[in-house]
Amino acid sequence: MKIVGLSGKIIASMITITLLAILLVFFTAYLFYYFMDAFWPDYIFEDNIIPKGPELIWVAGTIIIALTITVTVAINLARHIVSPLNSVTKGIRLLAQGDLSARATSFHNAPNETNQLIRDFNLLAEKLERMTNEQRFWNAAIAHELRTPVTILYGRLQGMLDGVFTPDNHQFRSLLVQVDGLKNLVEDLRVVSLEESGHLNLRIQDVDLNTEITAVVEFMKDALATAQQDVELDLAANNTLCDPVRIRQALIALLTNVIKHAVSGHIKIQTRSIQNSLVLCVEDEGPGIPEALAPHVFTAFRRSSDNDVTGSGLGLAVVAAIARAHNGEASCHPTAHGGTRFEMRWPYKQTELTEKNT
Incomplete structure (x- = not known):
């Protein structure tokens, strides 16, 4: 030996x-x-x-x-x-x-064992440093996201209490918008955190994906019309196994991202079955994603610039988290006409995922 x-x-x-x-x-x-x-x-x-x-x-x-x-x-x-x-x-x-x-x-x-111990220690230290830095970043980002709506809520409520603002329907609607933003932020944080910890449980069902997509577009038709976005549906896939609630959530996040950042024009939503996978695509007409941002587009709290204050910076992170929870992935690609094509891809059979969540 x-x-x-x-x-x-x-x-x-x-x-x-x-x-x-x-x-x-x-x-x-x-x-x-x-x-x-x-x-x-x-x-x-x-x-x-x-x-x-x-x-x-x-x-x-x-x-x-x-x-x-x-x-x-x-x-x-x-x-x-x-x-x-x-x-x-x-x-x-x-x-x-x-x-x-x-x-x-x-x-x-x-000896090899000693060098392996050194490598393992350095890897542990590197992961610990990265996790600590990410935790600090998340704490600062969450505090930043919460500061604006909480400040507005406090200021409006204090103003109504002091008689500066009249407590009418307009003021209540304004407050409700801020509360709704806080609710969405908390839900997005919950989805991303649960997926990263491996605890985002899905309710896998046999779903008619075309029906779900049509329902989301109908739900968002007023917001799309206000943003002067015209939607084209090219749905070639029918039934698939997925969590319909999470897929609708991801599609809403993609369309919301287009409404906030894309120029007015045409949005194309496609579904395809490719190599045992279901692909859901949302394509806009520009202005595209800056090259420096492209590698981080699905990272939480990443924005196109420091001056970009629309949204929480969590929408695309939620899309990626939902795709990963379905044993799939999310990606984005530039289009020939200067727009961006976002894709969600996951296996439409979902055998392992069904067993995991039953």
Whole structure:
């Protein structure tokens, strides 16, 4: 059996020390008695348990040489083992003190197990740093999103209490708009957080997707008309297994994104069955997505610019979360005429997902 790594290095070191000790005793004993016979042939060795005279010198010299060899091998072995472990220990200490950028140093001559420990520690530290940074970003982003509607609600209510605003239907409708925005923000945060934690449960059903899409378009016809958006339906897929509530939520988020950011014109909604997958597409006529934003378009709280204050920055993140929950994916692609094509793709059979959610 071939033994490699740290275990192999320890075993090899022990074997080396043992063999060197045996060879040392053998050769020093041979040399000792050779020189005694050659130069002191008349010396009489005493029959005694404790060596004396030349024998004591030979034993002491052999012990010193053996200890020197043992210490040398032990120091070399310890250097290969202890130094990397000290690096990991230092990194753990720095992490405990709050320095999330701390990393352990790799050693080329260290055993595989030790280097694997270093790699695992560095990976853990990297994930911890990334999660902490993301948590800080989310906390700041959520506080930013909540600040505006809460400030408006507080100001209007305080104004009505002080008599500055008349408590009429117009004021109540204005307050209701802010409350509705808060409700939608909380729901979007809930969907994204549940999906990231693996707890976004779906109610998978055999759904007529064309009916669901038509219902969403009908529901949003006033908002679409106000934004001067004309919708074309090209629905080639019929029944599929999915959570109809979540798919409607994703389609509403896609259409809301188009209403807020696309130029007035034409929206095309398509469904296709491609390679055992169902594809739902929403295509607008521009102005397209900035190149710098494209890789982050489905990331929560990412906007096209710092001056973009429309929406919460969660709509497309919700679309991606719902697609992933269906064992699928969301993507966006530029079109030939300068617009953007958003796609949701998921397996229309959903066998594994059905078993998971039943």
